[in-house]
Every structure is written in structure tokens, then in C-alpha cells.
Amino acid sequence: MSWFEKLMPSRIRTEGGNKKSIPEGLWSKCDGCGAVLYRAELERSMEVCPKCSHHHRIGARRRLDIFLDPAGREEIGASLEPQDILKFRDSKKYRDRIVQAQKDTGEKDALIAMRGTLKGMPITAVAFEFKFMGGSMGSVVGERFVRAANISLEQRIPLVCFSASGGARMQEALFSLMQMSKTSAVLARLSKAGVPYISVLTDPTMGGVSASFAMLGDLNVGEPKALIGFAGPRVIEQTVRETLPEGFQRSEFLVEHGAIDIIVDRREMRDRLGSVLAILSHKSVQ
Amino acid sequence: MRFLDFEQPIAELEAKIEELRHVGVDAELNISEEIGRLESKSINLTEQIFSKLNSWQISQLARHPLRPYTLDYIDQIFTDFEELHGDRAFADDAAIVGGVARLDGLPVMVIGQQKGRDTKEKVKRNFGMPRPEGYRKALRLMQMAERFKLPIFTFIDTPGAYPGIDAEERGQSEAIARNLFVMSDLKTPIICTVIGEGGSGGALAIGVGDRILMLQYSTYSVISPEGCASILWKSADKAPDAAEALGLTSKRLKELGLIDRIIQEPRGGAHRNLESMALSIKGALIEELAKLQSMKLDALLKARYQRLMSHGKFLDRK
Numbered sequence: 001m002s003w004f005e006k007l008m009p010s011r012i013r014t015e016g017g018n019k020k021s022i023p024e025g026l027w028s029k030c031d032g033c034g035a036v037l038y039r040a041e042l043e044r045s046m047e048v049c050p051k052c053s054h055h056h057r058i059g060a061r062r063r064l065d066i067f068l069d070p071a072g073r074e075e076i077g078a079s080l081e082p083q084d085i086l087k088f089r090d091s092k093k094y095r096d097r098i099v100q101a102q103k104d105t106g107e108k109d110a111l112i113a114m115r116g117t118l119k120g121m122p123i124t125a126v127a128f129e130f131k132f133m134g135g136s137m138g139s140v141v142g143e144r145f146v147r148a149a150n151i152s153l154e155q156r157i158p159l160v161c162f163s164a165s166g167g168a169r170m171q172e173a174l175f176s177l178m179q180m181s182k183t184s185a186v187l188a189r190l191s192k193a194g195v196p197y198i199s200v201l202t203d204p205t206m207g208g209v210s211a212s213f214a215m216l217g218d219l220n221v222g223e224p225k226a227l228i229g230f231a232g233p234r235v236i237e238q239t240v241r242e243t244l245p246e247g248f249q250r251s252e253f254l255v256e257h258g259a260i261d262i263i264v265d266r267r268e269m270r271d272r273l274g275s276v277l278a279i280l281s282h283k284s285v286q
Numbered sequence: 287m288r289f290l291d292f293e294q295p296i297a298e299l300e301a302k303i304e305e306l307r308h309v310g311v312d313a314e315l316n317i318s319e320e321i322g323r324l325e326s327k328s329i330n331l332t333e334q335i336f337s338k339l340n341s342w343q344i345s346q347l348a349r350h351p352l353r354p355y356t357l358d359y360i361d362q363i364f365t366d367f368e369e370l371h372g373d374r375a376f377a378d379d380a381a382i383v384g385g386v387a388r389l390d391g392l393p394v395m396v397i398g399q400q401k402g403r404d405t406k407e408k409v410k411r412n413f414g415m416p417r418p419e420g421y422r423k424a425l426r427l428m429q430m431a432e433r434f435k436l437p438i439f440t441f442i443d444t445p446g447a448y449p450g451i452d453a454e455e456r457g458q459s460e461a462i463a464r465n466l467f468v469m470s471d472l473k474t475p476i477i478c479t480v481i482g483e484g485g486s487g488g489a490l491a492i493g494v495g496d497r498i499l500m501l502q503y504s505t506y507s508v509i510s511p512e513g514c515a516s517i518l519w520k521s522a523d524k525a526p527d528a529a530e531a532l533g534l535t536s537k538r539l540k541e542l543g544l545i546d547r548i549i550q551e552p553r554g555g556a557h558r559n560l561e562s563m564a565l566s567i568k569g570a571l572i573e574e575l576a577k578l579q580s581m582k583l584d585a586l587l588k589a590r591y592q593r594l595m596s597h598g599k600f601l602d603r604k
Contacts, residue, residue: 085542085599088531090518139598146595168486168508170518173532174544177508178597180487181494184463185470185594192471208508211447211462211487230458230487231449239449249454259457 030054046266055223055266057203059105060112060129063162067270068116068125076113076124076151077144086173094171101132109140110165113148115157119274120286122155124148127162128202128209135165137209138172142179145213149186149197158196158277163214167207180212187216196280198273201228201251201260219276220260222251228260288352292335292343296554299328332554339503342526344535345511347503348482349445352557354564355414356383356398356441359481362564363571364389364396372423376456379420381412381448382492384427386436390572395431397424397492398441401482414483415448418461421491425465428472437475437575440492445510447488462491469494470594475578475586477571479549480504480536481556496590497574498544500536501563502551506544507534544597547574 028039032054042049046066047056058066064073088094102108110132115124126148128135145161152159168176190197199217201210203226211230214220222228229249237244247253254260264272278285289297303324306317339347347353360367364387371378384397399416402408416424424440431438447458469476469492476495484493484506500506509517514532515524533539536548549570552559578586 079602079604081601081603083599083601086531086533090514090528090531091520139600142598143600170509170514170532172599173508173534174506174539174542175598177486177490178544178594180463180490181466181470182594182597184466185494185591188467188471189591191467208487210459211491212466213463215457215460215463216467228459229454230447230462231454235449236451236454240451242451244451248451257455257457259460 031056048266053224053265055203055225057130057164059131060107060110060127060162063127063202064112064114064116064125066266067127067160067162067273068114068118068123069120071117073114073116076115077140077147078108080140080143081108082138082140082172084171085175086171088171088173090171097133097171105129105132107132109138109144110135110169111137111141111144113144115148115151118160118270118277121274121277121281121283122157123160123277124152124157125160125162128164130164130204133169135163135209136167136169136176137165137179138169138176139179141169142182145179145183146186149183149190152195152197153186153190153193156193156195158198158281159190160198160200160273160277161213161217162200162202163205163209164202165205165207165209165214167209177208180208183213184216187213191218196277198277200264200269200273201254202226204228206230206232215259217261218280219262221273222254222260222263223266224251224263226251228254288350290343290346290350292339292346293332293554296328296332296335299324299331303328329553336554340526341505341529341532341535341538342511344503345505345525345529347555348505350555350557353482354556354560355403356400356443356481358560359441359564359567360387360396360398362560363568364394365391367396370423370427373419373426375422376419377417379412379417379423380410381414381416381444382420382424384424389439389568389575392575393434393436395427395436395438396441397427397438398481399444399489399492401443412448414444415446416444416488416491417448417450417453418456418458421447421461421465424492425461425468428465428469428476432472432474435474437477437578438472438495439571440476440478440495442478442480442484442489442493442506443482443504444485444488445483446485447491462487465491466494470591471587473583473587475575476590477574477578479567479571480506480545481567484534485510494590494594496578496586496593497546499547499549499570499574500539500545501549501556501567502536503555504536505529505534506536506539507532 030049033052367387369385401414402411511525511529514528
């Protein structure tokens with residue numbers, strides 16, 4: 001490839017197969033359209049492909065970073081760490097899986113919670129780190145969610161949650177299941193107090209996370225084409241022995257079936273959620 | 287009587303007893319003594335085997351084909367049961383049954399998952415796997431119970447919420463989530479009893495309450511042993527290992543503080559003696575309800591909330 005072609009990424013369409021030939025760091029291949037994109041450009045567009053608008057998965061810190069105002073952020077529940085109470089062991093020990101995930105992600109667990117502001121409005125926001133054991137929900141995830149919600153409750157400031165999770169964390173067995181009722185219960189209080197809660201469902205939001213706080217928003221918001229559902233597509237396919245319909249369990253499908261309110265492009269997330277939250281809080285937007 | 291693999295020694299003994307009984311009819315020999323001896327041997331053997339069941343064996347008992355289901359217990363425990371149908375929006379889901387009834391004369395609401403006994407009924411009941419309309423029917427009945435000040439009894443017995451296309455289309459996730467949300471603050475006592483399989487979110491969706499009871503050989507788990515094994519061990523054959531790791535038995539969950547009470551089962555399991563099992567459940571329900579009714583509503587709801595918030599084990603390195 002000539003230097004000239006490299007400068008014109010918009011014209012380049014890789015026909016597949018040579019994924020590995022792309023040098024890491026400088027270039028990135030879009031998972032949606034296969035276009036080779038200039039890494040810095042992709043970063044500027046919040047990991048959304050400028051060509052096809054494919055929303056690439058992003059980490060929890062990045063998510064909160066592009067959503068909250070830069071100043072005045074404060075992390076909630078950072079001192080919490082997972083514990084292998086059951087001495088769970090499958091092909092690997094849970095304890096080892098925790099250590100590995102912590103090393104890989106630099107996070108203690110799969111949910112990051114913060115207090116900050118959105119367009120000047122104080123809010124709490126939580127986001128999932130999908131790379132931490134598939135964003136699975138264990139005790140720390142539940143507790144951080146509840147702590148953020150409690151701050152929202154005390155200070156009467158909105159709560160925004162960005163989900164990206166495979167569901168409950170099996171290694172915490174029934175404790176993980178109980179995080180569903182724990183998080184749902186605190187949302188019942190928030191709702192009663194009239195504090196807005198917006199749930200943003202990003203790719204993927206499944207299982208116990210989908211079947212608890214992710215579906216309980218005053219607004220349920222989807223990112224484009226995010227996979228959202230209770231049972232995984234493979235499980236459903238095995239159960240019903242049918243091919244799944246086109247676009248099944250994607251955001252667009254969920255809007256059509258009335259499960260989520262709107263689909264919002266990541267690049268407009270701050271503006272649109274800011275606007276809605278200002279309306280719900282009887283404020284004017286900055 | 288049907289026997290599970292680990293009950294084979296009992297099955298052989300029972301077969302022998304049966305054989306002797308047949309012989310006894312036409313032979314002049316007095317073999318009743320021998321039968322009596324074998325029967326007590328069978329009882330001892332059953333007690334011996336059941337005293338050291340592992341988690342996998344208990345998982346099999348929890349879904350034993352003869353295990354009593356919700357309607358079997360309703361019939362034995364309650365009077366004046368009137369089954370109520372439908373979610374008022376889409377359909378009536380036969381995998382969840384519910385209605386008003388009386389417990390010892392007291393007006394109550396009863397809700398539970400229902401499995402089918404024969405093939406036709408199994409299909410009708412969708413193997414006890416509810417769809418969203420089932421959970422929404424349960425929600426409707428629970429809110430009705432709140433309005434009319436009826437305590438709620440739920441009976442949990444499901445492999446899980448139905449993983450089907452239609453269920454997803456109608457919002458399986460939301461239906462489950464909504465129940466958790468509402469039950470956490472429902473202004474009436476709720477007592478939940480796991481009678482067979484407590485399968486994940488599909489079980490929890492009628493499992494938030496003031497008291498969580500489990501029958502001795504029932505199970506309650508975030509995922510089935512088979513499902514867990516195929517994901518974490520990459521082989522469903524490892525289900526026995528997964529069952530052990532998941533700690534899904536009543537004994538283990540009581541130790542972990544996740545349930546309140548274990549109701550002992552008759553010798554050989556609930557299916558060996560429905561009447562006696564039902565009587566034990568009834569006794570436990572009456573006792574637990576009396577305790578809850580002695581509490582003021584505010585205190586009851588506060589305790590329920592605190593219990594929900596207390597769930598989870600983690601380290602805090604402050």
C-alpha cells in the first residue's frame with residue numbers, strides 16, 4: 001500500500017482475510033463495514049465508525065469520560081473489591097479469574113460509578129466494563145450501583161446507567177442473582193422519590209442485567225444495533241430450533257416492540273440525554 | 287414409584303418386597319415376617335442414602351418426574367382456591383397459576399409456577415417456563431393482593447423463564463425486572479417457597495419477599511448445573527461438578543444466609559408422601575405468616591428492603 005493510499009482511508013475497503021496485516025495502533029478496522037480507519041479519527045468520533053456509524057464497544061472509563069463534563073468527577077465505591085466467598089472453581093479458580101481480569105482491565109470489577117455533572121447538571125453515572133469478565137454482575141457491581149443510586153436519592157440528582165453485560169456472574173452463584181433484586185429495589189425508591197433514572201443499553205445487554213435495572217429506566221435508551229435481550233440468541237436457537245429473524249434482539253427490534261424509548265447515537269448522547277434530563281428536572285440546558 | 291440412579295439399591299429391595307408379596311398370596315408359608323424385615327431394611331437404606339446426598343443428586347430430586355407441583359400443594363394446603371387467569375393485555379400463561387384462596391380460613395393470594403405431569407400437560411404448561419404474560423399475570427395478582435390486603439404466598443418451581451422468540455418480543459426482561467421492582471415495596475407480606483427448581487431470574491421474578499423458604503431437596507441457582515457446565519467447563523457432562531460449585535442446595539443457601547428456613551421432606555423425598563409434605567409446608571407458612579403479621583407494615587417493608595440491600599459479599603479496602 002502506498003503512502004498516498006494510507007492517507008485516503010475512506011477509499012479503502014478491505015475484502016476480509018487480512019485483518020492481522022493491519023498494524024496496531026495507527027489503524028483500526030471497522031467491525032461494521034470493514035473500512036480501515038485512522039485510529040485518531042475513530043477516537044475523535046467516540047469509536048463510532050465515521051463511514052457506517054457502527055458503534056464499537058468502549059470501556060467504562062472512556063464511556064464516562066465522553067459523557068460527563070470534564071470537571072468535578074468523583075468516583076463512587078472505588079474501594080470495593082470482589083471476593084471469592086464460595087471458593088468457586090471451574091476449569092479455573094474464580095480467584096485467578098478475578099486477578100486476571102483486574103490485570104487486563106486495570107479495574108477492580110465490572111462497574112465504574114461516578115458523581116459528576118452533565119452540562120452543568122449534577123448527576124451520578126455508572127458504566128460497565130465489558131472486558132471485565134464479560135461485564136458480569138457480581139456483588140461489587142450491585143453494591144456500586146446501589147451506592148450511586150443512593151447518592152442520587154439523597155441529593156435528588158438523576159442517575160444514568162450504561163449497561164454492557166453478559167448477565168449474572170456465575171462464579172458468585174446465588175449472590176449474583178440477588179443483585180437483580182437489590183438493584184431493582186433501590187430503583188423503586190428512586191422512582192417513588194421522583195428522581196429520574198435513564199438506562200442506556202449498549203452492546204450487549206443480556207440476562208440478569210437486562211432483566212433488572214437495565215429495563216427499569218424512566219427512559220430506556222439503546223445505542224444503535226446493540227444486542228439486548230434476556231436469553232442469548234444461541235440458547236434461543238437451541239430451544240426453539242428455528243432461525244432467528246433478521247435484526248432479532250437489536251435496539252431497532254426493541255424500539256419496534258416497545259421495550260425501549262429511543263435509539264441515540266453515541267455522538268449525540270450528551271446533548272440528547274442532557275436535554276431530556278433538563279426537561280424532567282424543570283431546568284434549562286446549558 | 288420411579289427411582290433415580292442413586293436410588294437403585296432401594297429400587298432392588300422394593301422389587302424384592304413386591305415379589306414376595308405376590309408369592310405370599312398363594313404360598314402357605316408365612317412370609318410376612320420376611321417382608322417386614324425387608325421393609326425396615328428398605329427404610330434404613332433410604333435414610334442412609336438420603337443422609338448423604340450430593341448437590342447433583344439433590345438437583346435430580348428437585349426435578350423428579352413425580353415431584354409434587356404447585357397445584358398439588360395448593361389443593362392440600364389451601365381451601366376455596368379460585369384460579370384467576372390472564373395478564374389483561376395479551377394472554378393467559380399456563381406456566382404460572384395464581385388466585386385467591388384461604389389458608390386456615392384466612393384470605394390470601396397464591397401464585398406459583400406450574401409444570402405438567404403428562405406430555406400434553408407439559409406442553410400446555412411449557413415445562414414450567416413462564417413467558418412475559420405469566421409474570422405480568424403474577425404482577426397483576428400481587429397488586430390486587432396489595433389492594434385487598436391479602437398476604438401473598440408464592441411457590442417457585444421453574445427451570446427458568448422461557449428463552450423463546452415470542453418471549454423476547456414481548457419483553458421477557460422487562461416483565462421480570464418489573465416484578466422485582468414492584469415486589470420490593472409491595473405493601474403486604476410475601477412468603478416465597480422454593481418447592482422444586484429455583485431457576486435463575488425466572489424464579490426470582492416471583493421470589494422477592496419477607497421470607498424465603500426452601501423444601502429440603504429443592505434447588506435455587508443463578509443458572510442450571512448443565513448450563514453452567516457447558517459455559518464454564520465447555521461440557522454439559524460436568525453438570526455434577528457445576529451443581530457442587532454453585533452451592534444450590536437448601537442447606538448451603540441457609541448457611542450463606544440467603545434463605546430463612548428449610549422445610550424437611552418426608553423420607554425419600556416429597557413425592558413419596560405428598561400429604562405429609564403439604565402438612566409440613568402448611569405448618570411453616572402459618573408460622574411465618576404469624577410472625578410477619580405481628581409486624582407493622584412500615585417495619586415489614588423496611589426489613590424487606592434491608593434484606594435486599596444486604597445481599598452480596600465483597601471486600602471494602604477503605
